[in-house]
Amino acid sequence: MHTNKEYDILEIVHNHPASIRQRELATAVDLSLGMTNAILKKLVTKGLLVMRRINSRSIQYALTGEGMLEVARRSTRLLKRTLKSVVEYREAIEQLVSKIKGEGYDSICLQGPSDIDFIVEWACLKQKLNYGTMAGQSGRQLKRKSFKH
Secondary structure (H helix, E strand, O other): OHHHHHHHHHHHHOOOOOOHHHHHHHHHHOOOOOHHHHHHHHHHHHOEEEEEEEOOEEEEEOOHHHHHHHHHHHHHHHHHHHHHHHHHHHHHHHHHHHHHHHOOOOOOOOOOOOHHHHHHHHHHHHOOOOEEEOOOOOOEEEEEEEEOO
């Protein structure tokens, strides 16, 4: 079992194999330099990471084959959880939009930025509702995308 910080370090090393310094790594994973060093040594002991001394002040880190497999496994699990969440949000939004349509409304307008606006827009198209967004915090501009009956 690996901690999230261990996985985070593996991913960062995977994405920046030749360029990351221990101090930058510690900052990136929000750990002390000493704790980061301890985790790096643990990952080397587990065979997930190799360290190579470049000079007296620099060490290069690289993932082993097993380390790459760990990053791939974590990425796969994260992708599965994300897709499951998207499906759950989509289903909840579809139910809400259907309820709004059933109450006699003919449009939905989102105010402010949203990471799920594409799901709301899709649900509105499916229910034949007009969809729009209000740009900015003031809510003065309306960008409307109308459904053609």
